[in-house]
Amino acid sequence: MLKDDIGFTASSTSKLMRGQVNVVLKPYGITAEQWTVLKHLSFEKHLNQKDLSQRTDKDQATLTKILDLLEHRGLAARIVNPDDRRSFLVEITTQGKELVQTVLPLIETIYEDILHGLSSAQLDEFMKIMKQIQQNIKHIREEKSRK
Numbered sequence: 001m002l003k004d005d006i007g008f009t010a011s012s013t014s015k016l017m018r019g020q021v022n023v024v025l026k027p028y029g030i031t032a033e034q035w036t037v038l039k040h041l042s043f044e045k046h047l048n049q050k051d052l053s054q055r056t057d058k059d060q061a062t063l064t065k066i067l068d069l070l071e072h073r074g075l076a077a078r079i080v081n082p083d084d085r086r087s088f089l090v091e092i093t094t095q096g097k098e099l100v101q102t103v104l105p106l107i108e109t110i111y112e113d114i115l116h117g118l119s120s121a122q123l124d125e126f127m128k129i130m131k132q133i134q135q136n137i138k139h140i141r142e143e144k145s146r147k
Contacts, residue, residue, distance in 0.1 A: 017114060024106050028099060029073065033058070035103070037066050041076055041092035042100045048081060048089055075099060 021032040030038065036056050041047065047055070053063045067090060070076035075096035078088040092100070115123065 020110055024110055028103055034066050034070055038070060038075060038096055038100055041090060042097060046089040046091050048087055052090055
């Protein structure tokens, strides 16, 4: 097996999964990218944009565009950070919470279908392997940035 097959398989699997999630989300007028942000906002009362960017693995420019769309739809709101008036905190609105409550069971069902036939041990091993690959990539980036 060619080693670059791993990258291709990971990428194409990710695209297929995201596409399936987008099919479920389409009737609700949001994308998988927006869902990721909304879901993370539902976990905490407020998040600053930097933390939200890190938790959702979105760069600042992409996150800003997503937040603009979510804010326009009334699903999220930016509020002035009382500790630093130059920055904003982001919070989910009541409408956003209702959407998460409606959509979350549908997303969970999609992932149950996607993961059908895989044991808990297989999923645990898969996650362990994916996290190791992520750590390796971060290490490579750190090494290159030092040079």
